[in-house]
Amino acid sequence: MQKDSLFDAVGFYPADILLPHGADMKKWAVIACDQFTSQPEYWQAVEAAVGDAPSTLRLILPEARLGQAGEAAEIAAIHGAMTSYLESGLFRTLPRSMAYVRRTQTDGRVRQGLVGMVDLEQYDFTPGSGALIRATEGTVLSRIPPRMAVRRGAPLELPHVMLLIDDPEHTVIEPLAAGEGMETLYDFDLLQGGGHLYGSRLTEAQMEQTARALARLAGGEEHPMLFAVGDGNHSLAAAKACYEERKASAPEGVVLPERFALVEVVNCHDMALTFEPIHRCLFGVEPDEVLSALLAYYPGAHRGEGEGHTVSFTWSGGSGTITVPAPRAHLAVGTLQTFLDDYLASHTGRLDYIHGEEAARSLGRRSGNLAFCLPAMEKSQLFPTVMADGVLPRKAFSMGEARDKRYYVEARRLH
Numbered sequence: 001m002q003k004d005s006l007f008d009a010v011g012f013y014p015a016d017i018l019l020p021h022g023a024d025m026k027k028w029a030v031i032a033c034d035q036f037t038s039q040p041e042y043w044q045a046v047e048a049a050v051g052d053a054p055s056t057l058r059l060i061l062p063e064a065r066l067g068q069a070g071e072a073a074e075i076a077a078i079h080g081a082m083t084s085y086l087e088s089g090l091f092r093t094l095p096r097s098m099a100y101v102r103r104t105q106t107d108g109r110v111r112q113g114l115v116g117m118v119d120l121e122q123y124d125f126t127p128g129s130g131a132l133i134r135a136t137e138g139t140v141l142s143r144i145p146p147r148m149a150v151r152r153g154a155p156l157e158l159p160h161v162m163l164l165i166d167d168p169e170h171t172v173i174e175p176l177a178a179g180e181g182m183e184t185l186y187d188f189d190l191l192q193g194g195g196h197l198y199g200s201r202l203t204e205a206q207m208e209q210t211a212r213a214l215a216r217l218a219g220g221e222e223h224p225m226l227f228a229v230g231d232g233n234h235s236l237a238a239a240k241a242c243y244e245e246r247k248a249s250a251p252e253g254v255v256l257p258e259r260f261a262l263v264e265v266v267n268c269h270d271m272a273l274t275f276e277p278i279h280r281c282l283f284g285v286e287p288d289e290v291l292s293a294l295l296a297y298y299p300g301a302h303r304g305e306g307e308g309h310t311v312s313f314t315w316s317g318g319s320g321t322i323t324v325p326a327p328r329a330h331l332a333v334g335t336l337q338t339f340l341d342d343y344l345a346s347h348t349g350r351l352d353y354i355h356g357e358e359a360a361r362s363l364g365r366r367s368g369n370l371a372f373c374l375p376a377m378e379k380s381q382l383f384p385t386v387m388a389d390g391v392l393p394r395k396a397f398s399m400g401e402a403r404d405k406r407y408y409v410e411a412r413r414l415h
Contacts, residue, residue: 010214010226011122011132014098014207015262017115018091018156018411020054025188027053029197029407032160032231033060036402040064042192049191054090056158056408061150075150082156091411098207099185100176101264104196105404109272112173114210115199115410117260118163118227120240125233127390130223133163135233136382138391147238148245155415157239158408159262161232162399165217166383167267172213174267176206186409194403225387227265230399231406236261262412268379275382277333277374278353278395279360280340285349287315287370291322297339298324309335314364314371329393330385333374337393353395 007013020028027050036042043062050057058081061074085091099115124131125139151157165172176182182200189196202210218224229236243258250256266273282290291313295301306323309332313320327335340351354360357373364371377397385392399405 006208006211008119010211010218011119012211012214012227012265013117013119013260014096015115015117015260015412017094017097017099017262018413019094019185019409020085020090021092023054023090025186025409026191027051027055029188029190029409030055030057030060031190031192031194031403031407032405034063034160034232034235035405036062037064046191054085056411059085059156059158059411060408066146071149078150079154082154086155086413094185094201098202098210099199099410100173100179100182100202102177102198103272103404104198105272106193106195106401107272107404111266111270111272111404112177113162113264113266114173114176115159115262115264117262117412120236120243120259120261123236123240125229125237125240129390132218132224133227134225134229134386134391135237136164136228136230136386136392137233137396138394139233139237143234144238144241147235148242151238151242151414152245155413156411157262157414158411159232159264160406160408161236161261161263162230162406163227163263163265164230164268164382165214165227165265166269167217168269168380170267170269172210172217172267173265173270175209175213176202182206190407192403194407197407197409199409225383228268228383228386230266230268232263236263257412257414260412262410264406268382273379274400275377275379275397276355276400277357277376278355278398279357279371279373280336281352281354281360281363281369281371282340283350283352283369285347285368285370287313287317289347290343290349290370293343294322294339297342298327298335300325310375311336312373314361314373315369316365316367319361319364330389331377331381331392331396333377333396334389334393336372336374355398 101113103111123133125135181203185199187198218226239261246258301324308323308325309327310323324335329335360371
């Protein structure tokens with residue numbers, strides 16, 4: 001790949017994007033592999049809907065099947081399907097391209113995005129990193145090897161990674177919505193009630209406009225954080241690990257295709273993008289003891305509302321709130337998680353992460369349980385918190401509902 005200073009400055013590039021031609025796009029696109037991990041019936045329904053048609057279902061390993069018998073054979077079949085699709089002429093190549101995508105979500109709102117590739121030399125998931133592209137949550141190293149096994153030796157990559165930019169003035173992606181001069185690439189309904197997807201190809205001038213807008217967003221800082229990983233952190237970490245593995249044995253100065261990863265960039269201030277809090281529920285505990293321990297853990301912590309971080313709780317004996325004044329963490333979830341980690345290190349009990357306040361409270365009301373409900377994180381807090389604290393606490397927020405996650409559509413050759 002030739003150097004291009006315009007894009008080098010932002011670590012985001014046009015890519016040789018592969019799209020199927022002559023395929024049923026509804027059957028081609030399937031949802032991110034890390035969704036519906038406890039609902040095998042979802043993936044069974046996808047299998048039935050796809051049948052023998054060309055589909056990204058043949059090119060991914062749903063995490064619902066990770067660790068099961070025959071995983072190695074399934075990965076070999078995935079690599080074989082990739083090779084077969086390439087050799088059969090299924091794909092057409094869009095050289096040096098970016099795609100503007102418009103996703104109609106299940107709630108009817110429309111989320112906008114931009115598909116291109118990022119330079120993995122500019123990405124670091126280490127907490128406190130000064131890289132251009134950073135993780136938002138702590139990376140669990142044990143989750144990387146299974147994803148590496150799928151990517152290692154694969155001739156193709158397909159992205160479900162979504163990177164966020166902090167663009168409150170809507171200067172990067174939103175100006176592309178007019179679509180002037182763009183070629184329509186696809187326009188179809190998604191499987192399993194996933195909404196609708198439209199994509200178009202940027203002109204050369206629009207790509208240059210995008211790079212300049214991203215450079216302005218970076219602001220010329222010495223260690224800017226331009227992209228935050230919103231979804232797919234472990235998949236991007238696996239891509240980085242595979243690249244480092246290949247780079248170690250490559251001739252010096254060779255730019256490997258594995259150095260780059262195809263992603264979708266979304267503005268965290270997109271009106272359709274929601275940050276949902278993820279609540280906590282303790283099982284097998286004495287709620288009174290936990291609440292007393294929380295009050296003792298932070299000096300000045302008290303029951304009721306007040307200045308600082310306030311979390312609400314529910315148990316079989318009732319509900320209420322606890323406030324921690326002058327917190328050290330930027331977010332209430334960080335204040336609570338620090339206590340819970342310390343408490344569970346020396347006490348019995350099990351912690352789970354619950355989506356939906358009513359679901360959390362319902363669990364909390366059961367005997368021996370205690371639920372903590374957290375406030376939603378403001379979008380404006382994301383980038384400052386990651387820059388100040390290194391990463392967010394694990395399970396700090398969820399980007400929308402499961403059916404609104406990214407579907408696999410575009411591909412890129414890795415070798």
